[in-house]
Amino acid sequence: MLHELQKQGYQVEVVSHARAILEVDFPEVEAELTDVLKEFKIPIKELIAGGGGEAKGTQRLRNALAERQWPKFHFHVERKVNGKLLESQSHEIDHVRELPAGRIALEIEWNNKDPFFDxxxxNYKRLHADGAISVGVIITRGTSLHEKMRDMVGRFLDENRILSLDDLTHWGYEPTSRQKASISGLINRVKEPLTFREAFCRKFVADKFGEATTHWRKLDDRVRRGVGNPCPLLLIGLPDSIVEFP
Incomplete structure (x- = not known):
């Protein structure tokens, strides 16, 4: 499953017979996801600049999926007994592919708080039980991308000769007063002071891409505990190779 992406370093895991379902009933899905993801790149400067709202890279990925008929989708499920409404639920899924054999749901969790996985x-579990979807897909930061984030930020600083927060203004990074104080504290502490490079990398990555955000290990932990079971799942981890340096 998704062998071309795996050769590029993507992590791929299938759960609860998702492989058989996708290969037999939805052969288009593997080709479409491969086409979108094999070309997906994020310039390192976008990781640094960040800012509010959704990341530009995620927006490009969403647009590429939408162009291949994976639009946002609203599910409205009602339960009635003898015409009496007992329960009504609505679910909004970021991307859904509708095909003759059924529907495939897809969520991108690039950098949310990890409870978004729950x-x-x-949602996938309920929608699958109701017959609304056949497989649920989640795309998130893979292990290599998550664990090498500090190294990549350090490389960015080195290649652009960034020696202070003022040097980062050109790249669109505007630290808060709390971040400035924290970085300064790490640099100026009496015991084992850090260089600006060390202090910035530690604080920046902890704040923006910390352990409590959505990444592969947090997703894998939940799936192994049975969260979402028995919905068939396709899990995709984005590798560090998607980050481009000029």
Whole structure:
């Protein structure tokens, strides 16, 4: 499953017979996801600049999926007994591919708080039980991308000769007062002071891409605990190779 992407370093895991379902009933899905993801790149400067709202890279990925008929989709499920409404639920899924054999749901969790995985998996579980979807897909930061983030930020600083926060203004990074104080504290502490490079990398990555955000290990932990079971799942981890340096 997704062998071309795996050769590029993508992590791929299939759960609860998702492989058989996708290969037999939805052969288009593997080709479409491969086409979108094999070309997906994020310039390192976008990781640094960041800012509010959704990351530019995620927006490009969403647009590429939408162009291949994976639009946002609203599910409205009602339960009635003898015409009496007992329960009504609505679910909004970022991307859904509708095909003759059924629907495939897809969520991108690039950098949310990790409880968003619980929401996605439980939504998939309910929608699958109701016959609304056949497989749920989650795309998130893979292990290599998550664990090498500090190294990549350090490389960016080195290649652009960035020696202070003022040097980062050109790249669109505007630290808060709290971040400035924290970085300064690491640099100026009496015991084992850090260089600007060390202090910035530690603080920046901890704040923006910390352990409590959505990444592969947090997703894998939940799936192994059975969250979302028995919905068939396709899990995709983005590798560090998607980050481009000029």
């Amino acid at each position: 929401r996605d998996l439980e």
